[in-house]
Amino acid sequence: MSSPPRIYIDAPLDEGQAVSLDEKQSKYLTRVMRLEDGADLRVFNGRNGEWRARLVQESAKKVQVEPVACTREQYAAPDLTLLFAPLKKARTDFVVEKACELGVRRIQPVMTEFTQSSRVRSDRLQAVVIEAAEQTERMDIPTVEDDVSLWKALDHWNPTLPLYYCDEAGEALPMAEVLSHAKETAAGLLIGPEGGFSAAERERLRSLSFVRPVTLGPRILRAETAVVSALTLWQSLVGDWRNDPYLPKTSNG
Amino acid sequence: MSSPPRIYIDAPLDEGQAVSLDEKQSKYLTRVMRLEDGADLRVFNGRNGEWRARLVQESAKKVQVEPVACTREQYAAPDLTLLFAPLKKARTDFVVEKACELGVRRIQPVMTEFTQSSRVRSDRLQAVVIEAAEQTERMDIPTVEDDVSLWKALDHWNPTLPLYYCDEAGEALPMAEVLSHAKETAAGLLIGPEGGFSAAERERLRSLSFVRPVTLGPRILRAETAVVSALTLWQSLVGDWRNDPYLPKTSNG
Numbered sequence: 001m002s003s004p005p006r007i008y009i010d011a012p013l014d015e016g017q018a019v020s021l022d023e024k025q026s027k028y029l030t031r032v033m034r035l036e037d038g039a040d041l042r043v044f045n046g047r048n049g050e051w052r053a054r055l056v057q058e059s060a061k062k063v064q065v066e067p068v069a070c071t072r073e074q075y076a077a078p079d080l081t082l083l084f085a086p087l088k089k090a091r092t093d094f095v096v097e098k099a100c101e102l103g104v105r106r107i108q109p110v111m112t113e114f115t116q117s118s119r120v121r122s123d124r125l126q127a128v129v130i131e132a133a134e135q136t137e138r139m140d141i142p143t144v145e146d147d148v149s150l151w152k153a154l155d156h157w158n159p160t161l162p163l164y165y166c167d168e169a170g171e172a173l174p175m176a177e178v179l180s181h182a183k184e185t186a187a188g189l190l191i192g193p194e195g196g197f198s199a200a201e202r203e204r205l206r207s208l209s210f211v212r213p214v215t216l217g218p219r220i221l222r223a224e225t226a227v228v229s230a231l232t233l234w235q236s237l238v239g240d241w242r243n244d245p246y247l248p249k250t251s252n253g
Numbered sequence: 254m255s256s257p258p259r260i261y262i263d264a265p266l267d268e269g270q271a272v273s274l275d276e277k278q279s280k281y282l283t284r285v286m287r288l289e290d291g292a293d294l295r296v297f298n299g300r301n302g303e304w305r306a307r308l309v310q311e312s313a314k315k316v317q318v319e320p321v322a323c324t325r326e327q328y329a330a331p332d333l334t335l336l337f338a339p340l341k342k343a344r345t346d347f348v349v350e351k352a353c354e355l356g357v358r359r360i361q362p363v364m365t366e367f368t369q370s371s372r373v374r375s376d377r378l379q380a381v382v383i384e385a386a387e388q389t390e391r392m393d394i395p396t397v398e399d400d401v402s403l404w405k406a407l408d409h410w411n412p413t414l415p416l417y418y419c420d421e422a423g424e425a426l427p428m429a430e431v432l433s434h435a436k437e438t439a440a441g442l443l444i445g446p447e448g449g450f451s452a453a454e455r456e457r458l459r460s461l462s463f464v465r466p467v468t469l470g471p472r473i474l475r476a477e478t479a480v481v482s483a484l485t486l487w488q489s490l491v492g493d494w495r496n497d498p499y500l501p502k503t504s505n506g
Binding site for chain 2: 075232241
């Protein structure tokens with residue numbers, strides 16, 4: 001019933017081209033995953049698709065991975081960026097994990113006026129997305145940017161792409177309704193901190209032509225719930241949940 | 254900026270009819286919430302709307318709540334039932350909290366073949382939903398049923414209502430597409446355990462006329478993510494996220 005373990009490897013993958021893993025990753029595969037010499041596994045590198053592979057013990061502390069055959073082609077998540085205000089550590093990790101599961105291409109932490117948390121370490125979060133990508137069976141790894149101020153993020157936003165902004169405080173249309181008119185297949189989603197945006201931030205956001213305010217229902221959602229809900233709606237109505245690339249072509253147009 | 258604290262009280266609410274709280278809830282309000290004699294708060298009971306109220310110290314250990322004015326009318330969440338296979342304790346709590354935030358009316362734990370967790374205590378989960386209802390500003394409290402077997406849940410399901418079943422293993426259409434044809438404004442969502450459903454369960458599910466298999470995109474979602482995603486889609490395309498009852502009527506039809 002269960003598939004072989006799925007591991008991200010930061011090296012080119014090609015048939016018969018064995019990859020030597022460093023001691024840390026070797027130890028993970030043999031001690032944590034308990035894989036033995038000759039074990040089956042699946043590997044991907046975010047560029048060359050997914051490969052069936054074999055583990056080869058290279059020395060006492062190091063193993064190699066030998067790609068056998070490419071079993072799934074490379075497939076990129078849609079061009080979707082999540083901008084979110086960092087929360088406490090465990091909840092930030094949760095948001096980043098879910099963003100990876102839900103198929104964003106880029107994660108941009110933004111510091112806002114009411115953000116309660118200190119800056120995030122993007123290298124630590126990159127480890128979170130790699131593990132999430134292994135689990136969620138995605139073929140690419142989203143990038144996690146260093147945090148920037150909301151103002152800077154807005155200044156650098158490509159103004160031809162819509163930035164959906166979940167606004168619990170003001171008048172806005174339901175997100176599904178707004179997305180049903182979307183023409184652009186690339187976008188950003190901005191989720192604020194638990195305390196919402198400040199008046200100055202809301203004024204600036206509403207003044208920008210590319211910003212599209214949306215609502216997520218009549219109840220107050222926690223920030224991490226809003227992230228999952230907003231990403232789900234975008235993927236379902238605009239992104240790659242519409243035409244599931246892994247489904248047989250006969251079941252959907 | 255912040256509103257007065259919002260508390261669930263299990264008693265009738267009417268103007269000037271003070272409600273004596275028991276020692277446990279009195280202690281919570283005075284020690285944990287640090288509310289003093291005369292403090293403003295908001296109370297709701299799931300039946301009589303939300304009330305602005307005043308705290309009155311009744312004795313050393315007990316307080317009363319005096320409703321002053323009804324500030325929001327009673328409003329029921331849509332007729333949506335979540336059926337889910339229990340996970341480990343913290344993740345089950347998470348699912349139940351999110352189901353409350355996302356506006357389900359009823360939560361039904363179901364034991365399946367691959368469910369790894371033992372039975373759940375519905376009284377403990379009821380406490381989780383009350384706290385979530387306070388936070389998410391909803392007016393009613395979802396009910397949490399005792400767990401039952403999947404077979405029994407299916408036997409007792411009202412066959413005139415659709416039961417959307419998230420099937421990661423088989424052919425099915427994207428959930429948003431299936432929901433776009435939904436006519437019924439009451440429904441159930443069934444989310445399986447991490448290991449999916451067994452072959453026998455899938456066969457039974459697919460044989461039932463009211464069961465509608467759906468998919469949630471090309472990546473593998475963790476069970477709790479699938480819960481949030483599926484509830485979001487139903488609320489957005491069928492439920493009360495479409496016509497936000499708290500929005501000014503001019504902003505939406």
